Amino acid sequence: MSTATIEMQRKSMPRSPGRVRLARHRGLIVAIVTFLICLGAVRALSGGTLGYYELSNLATGGATLAIAALGQTVVVLSGGFDLSAAAVISLVNVTLAGNMGDSTSSMLLWSVIGIGIGAAAGAFNGVFIALLRLQPIVVTLATMFILQGITLLVMDKPGGQVPAEFSQLFVGEALPGILPMPVVLLGLLLLAWLLLKNMMIGKAIYAVGSDRDAARAAGIDVRRSEFFVYVLAGGLYGLAGIFITAQTGSGDPLVGNPLLLQMFAAIVVGGTLLGGGRGGLVGTVFGAYVLMLVVNILLVLNVPAFYSSIVEGVILILAVLGASLTRSSVLATTLRNISRRASARRQGLLPAQLKLKEHRLRLPVPFVTVKQPTFWARHSETLQTAAPAFVCFALVLLATQFVLGSSMFSWPYYNSLIVLGSFLAILALGQGTVILTGGLDLSVPWTIGLCGILCAGLLKGSDVAMVYVIPITLAIGATVGLLNGIGIVALGMSPIVVTLAMNGILQGLALLYSGGTPAGFSSPSLRWFMTGNLFGATPVVFMMIAFVAGAVILLGRTAFGRRVYAIGNGVRAAELSGVPVRSTTVRVYVLSGLCSALVGCLLSGFSGQASLGMGDEFILPSIAVVVVGGALITGGRGSYIGMVGGVLLLTALQTLLAGTSLPYATRAIVYGVVVLCAVVTLREKNT
């Protein structure tokens, strides 16, 4: 996924068997050590009141996250990604809380149904991912929307109840005073995994995650393994849903949602590599408990509320850095290189200091007239990947015309579409470029939030101030991106970890700056820019035309653009071809930071003022439009034009749904189904 992988592969030369084994389990060992340190810290700081009762509480508190993260880990090991995990938990929770009776048979029946729901959702994902070869991230995103809709149809507000005996079964005592039930449950799951891991299918999962093609060449049925992975993971989410029902004794349609990002954090802290093939389930369990212990640590240290997300971000980074601290880690290599370079500079041995004569090989350039390839030959891939989004967009336009009566021939409709889509179109350039290099930027929400708050807070309604406020805001966005990039390149951490931690840190900064209530206004001209009228259109429409043209040129016609694609197609190959991988990667994140900052400013102009959390609703759509627009989440393929098609499709779809009087639950389901249909048409026929 990043240079880290390459570095690790390069350095893993033959060593003594003991050290190899140690190195292989480094992630797990660090996770366990981190867990013990956290537990020790809580114990020491809270004055030693950490008896069986507290530990039992802790075991129960972290179990839902741990079980769900186990499922997600299996998916990640196979090289996939499952965004529907949290939605399965909510669905199982409300189904059980709404239906379970007092009898033992009812409890048993609904437990089986709970796991069945999870497995069915997994099978649904599996059909599209394993059999139809669609991208996991967008399939599971669509499944997530569909499941959220179904959940609200099952139960529209918190309620329901399960019998106390059912709760006792999961959160009670296995051996009173010695062993809490959740520990036994997790132990059994891990035991089952260890058995599975040593069977054919377990090895197949690792093999597929490490290298699909190699796995297939080795005779592994890749499709069957992948399908199995999603069903198994779904069953585990179902079990997590059962556990949370037992733990809380009732149902809440929103209970699972916040667990999604935490699952990935637990996996990473547990030493599993996002991208597949490396890691294991045992580490994940400890990772999950580390995340829950953070709550206790924040409490015993009495960390002020505004700082808590910052502290969490720092803990996440430290835990992951700890796992990679070896002589061969990227950080160590970076430090060594810096010190070598410094010593070379002192001795005056740097190439730049040597005043070397230029020696270049001059090869005779043959005068071969290369026939200009046809337009179709040059652009067929772009057009093929971008077309489905536009075709679906046209269909949604037709549907809008049919259902609401006024869209296709009305300029105001297109005008609103462009204004509403402008935020996503700008984000798509940043997020899209990051995705093209094979990364992901999760710091988008609070970069938008912080920059929007800064923009409105510094402008205070003054037009004159725009002259310096907008450059300052953009500079801050760029700095955020720079720090992300440095974290990824110099520390060798996974983009997801760095940007997730950065997001938490930015949230804390936004709260500290605003004191909890953002003040200030955007200026009249910024408001006019987003809501006014110029030659019959909103002024931002003209900017978007220029922006889209600029973005297409940036990705398609510049050296920077070509390097981005090169990195996405293979870091090692790009490096060997002379692509400055590190500086390009940093620039990509700077670009994403800049785009988020611009969106923050424009949003504050659109709304008139800024609010905390105003970026939260953009993270998933920013990824969705990129993928719906034909980009590969693993990098290397995609075009900005396609992403714009994705923006138009999703914005038009939301506009259509907002125009109907369908209930929210149904809308969520429709939204998910349409996204799924869009990607089904993207299917590559040749595999």
Add this chain to the structure above:
Amino acid sequence: MSKGKYGPALLGAALAAAGALAATGATAQEKHKIFLSMSFIGNDWQAEAANMLKAMAAHPSMANKVDLQVQVSGPNAQRQIQQINAMVQAGAKAIVVFPISPTALNAAVKNACDKGVHVFAYDAEITEPCAHNIAIDQEEAGRVTAEWLAKRLNGKGNIVAITGVPGTSVDTLRTKAAKEVFAKFPDIKIVNEAVGQWSQAVARTELSKILATRNWDQIDGLWMQVGCYTANTMQLEAGRSPEQLKPCAGEGSNGGRVQMLPANTEVEGANGTYKPIGAPRISYASPPYSGALALKLAVAKLEGKEVPKKVVLPLPVVTNETVKLCQEGTWEEMKAGCNAFKPSIVTNPGWFASIFSAETPEVGLSAALVGQPEQ
């Protein structure tokens, strides 16, 4: 610490807590250790409620009784459960909580109660019977606002409804009650319904989507949980005059309250559409003082007084007839009936203006703004 202050029923609790306190070193001997478990701090309402709660704890009548520690769990019920457990473990006497879920915390709250810790939930409810709840009647909120709008429209017209966060009790109860009212008027039709997530920014996006295929002339009234301020702003941007504004039943943000003032009212700091325009409105709110009141009740309970299990706060309702500008925003002034604040003092129009309660003379405007209690 003197156990004499406690009623006999609390003795066991006090003993249990005493053990915990002794273990933690008992730094605050006379003070009650009270924890605040907030869910999410990323919005105006939460920040304001927390400010008022902290101001209450800092008030001279409270400062020597309360040792308040504030913790944030984020929008995650699992973590709030963990947090409540940790608070009990850390020797809390009482826990004031903004519950993420009315049901998911039940087991943790029950456990806290069993250990003699008093749990006070503000704004949203906890269904576990041992918890104290301080909140408004959400169904009343939906009903009263819908009735106002129906009356204002003479029982006829097309309505756009912007709801809150789907799947929460508050949103479901409010929306259901409002729809029941509208159902009584066959000529009132909800032509569009969108999810506003209780955010002015989201309300704007959703309204823009609706207006992409509809124009203001096709809409007669708006029922919104949050977003009337934004809706009025959008109508003015679309070139409509203040007299043409559609009646809007919605939230109690200060921006909306200022817009309700008669157009000729002089206010300092008016800016853009954050100014008096005589907008036809009913403004209601879940009042942010509920957290401060919860803390006050928790202290009363710890002092052995009788405290009701369920406190239903009076629904703060302001219409064009009752809206009145505050000069300073002291508690005394609000008691005399003012309910909107000058933009020069409250620069954020999304800030919630329903901060007055007869029960909490300790906190006024500066409490809500910066966490300073009344003098």
